[in-house]
Amino acid sequence: MKGLTGVSGRIRGWRRGWHERSKLQRIDLYTRVTLCSITWVFAVSWGLLPLRRTLEAEPVAMVLGGAFLAANLAQSVLSTRDLAPAFAHYRGVERFPPGRLRLPAALQAVMTGLVVALAAVGGLDDDGLILLVLDLPVAFAIPYVLLVPVRTFLLHAAVFSTTVVALLAAAGVPARLQFGAAAALAVVILLILLSTRPSVWSLSVMWQAEEARDMQARLAVAEERLRFGRDMHDVLGRNLSVIALKSELAVELAQRGNPAATDQMVEVQRIARASQQEVRDVVRGYREADLPTELTGARGVLQAAGITCTVEGADGPAGIGAPAAVQAALGWVVRETATNVLRHGDPRHCRIRLTRTADAVVLEVENDGAGATEPSGGRGDGGGSGLAGLRERLGAVGGSLNAGAAGDGLFRVTATVPLTGPRPDASGRPVPSAPIASSSSPPPSPVPAAVDSRDTPSAPPEER
The missing domain is CATH 3.30.565.10 (Histidine kinase-like ATPase, C-terminal domain)
Known part of the structure; x- marks a missing residue:
């Protein structure tokens, strides 16, 4: 029961994590999982089924078949590990370390040699050889196609295909099987190119669009802050300058005993109240939702x-x-x-x-x-x-x-x-x-003539 509860908890966690992702993050994860799955599906189908012939062959063929299976699984693990950095390299986020290709390249050479050796000792039938050749470049090529330009990838693929066919010919494989191996390599290389590169390109474009939208939002916020700052400067700059000048003048007049200092301070008070109301108007307009x-x-x-x-x-x-x-x-x-x-x-x-x-x-x-x-x-x-x-x-x-x-x-x-x-x-x-006043509401009634305006309470200074 504890085991079932733990599995159920992990499934719920995966489901919760999936729903918490954005649409673009889901597409990104789906693309990565799909490309990793292609590697493993080919490894356990095209890379495993042809080896059934080796169980009936000589011990040498069995050893070669087991070595190929181990190398193929190791190559698939490396391909899964290198896929994320290859994505980042293609998008220009970070550079792929060149040293990480040394071991996959060495395994690719070993796998090629094992396929040729199996064909030479008769450990594969005709169909098995074609299937094994189809699986041969998959694990290495999926991340590699994201690291180099298309022209470079096709050139390297052509050199690799030519080398495999030449080695098969040297091992005594019939010409029709050599032609079938060349056709199989051409098909699988084009399949990898047309399935991997466009998928990652589309994903890269979507990420760039997402980053552009984020940048546009940040620029809009920055522009709004600048606008608000300009409005506040326009409102307060002139009035504060006038207040400072009139305050200095009032100080000088007060030191001389001139009664005009009182008039200057009254004017400073009026300008300060007017500035206060203007600031309120700016802030109200800034916060109001139209x-x-x-x-x-x-x-x-x-x-x-x-x-x-x-x-x-x-x-x-x-x-x-x-x-x-x-x-x-x-x-x-x-x-x-x-x-x-x-x-x-x-x-x-x-x-x-x-x-x-x-x-x-x-x-x-x-x-x-x-x-x-x-x-x-x-x-x-x-x-x-x-x-x-x-x-x-x-x-x-x-x-x-x-x-x-x-x-x-x-x-x-x-x-x-x-x-x-x-x-x-x-x-x-x-x-x-x-009723709330609106543009279609009638104007308010005037104050009756019998009421003395001096008896009418005045509005606060900030509301005048």
Whole structure:
């Protein structure tokens, strides 16, 4: 039972590791395993079956056949070991150590000599000789084809084929078998070239595309930081210079006892408050999520990741005058759910749908990837990460968020934001209020004439 439990645990671990890999990592692993499998399949089929004749032959043939089998298995082990560095060499990640080819080359020479010796002592029948010749270059050629240019590989393969045929002729093999051996070598060499090189080339191109996307994302982040830095410099640079000059002037005036120093400090206070408000405006614009922009960005990112993304009703809130607060809240929902689709699942299709009822805007994000969104109990920090953070953002405008399985392998996130919602009181807590103002709402009523403007409380300085 313990043995079965251990095997079951290893299988679950392999399965978990497979699902945790990205699509490109899965393709990479599949390609490597396939090429390694080709070596071993040929070694235990074409390299083993022809040796059944040696069991009925002289002891010398049996010794030669056993030596060939041992050398073939050792060559297969070396081929499996050298495949990963050959991949890295082909992609230009690191250089393949030339010394690692010495032992495989020596084994290849030994295997060639053993095949010729078996043919000379009659330890192989005609079909067995052709099969053994087919297996002869496989283990060595699979990693070697990734280390040299195609022209060099074909030239070396031609020299090797000519040498094998010449040795077989010297061993007294009939001409028809010499022709069959030459044809077998040509077929297997072309098979290795056309199966290994294009597969690794495609994989290399995909890795380069992935690296380019990562670099593009890093450049976009760097550009955004530079833009934000420029905006902050433009906002604060001039005002801070003026504040410094006026402060120096106020100091000099105060030292002389000039009452104009007070006026200068009042002006410094006004400029400082104006700068504070400008900084808030910059930061608010930097952090705000624009719904149309987020929809376009989500569709582009998902499609770049190979996920079919459709957006329905994208002109709704933007085109029918929904409040800016509603659009900002829904923009955060689009951003977070698109991120979770890429991070937590492996879907093939994603649909984003916007609809508007009489009193609310509804956003649905649906995909066919199991676990493509953070669980509804996911931890949120209130800053937009996780479904808990989204619920807090939607709660600020009276909205709600539902997430869960929708049947048929679908996962759906539904955000509903009413067009009438709470507004914060002085302490920041939402309280019931009138409908959220929008571009289509009527302007606020003016203050009645009977009310003296001096009795109307003034707004805080930072809100003027």
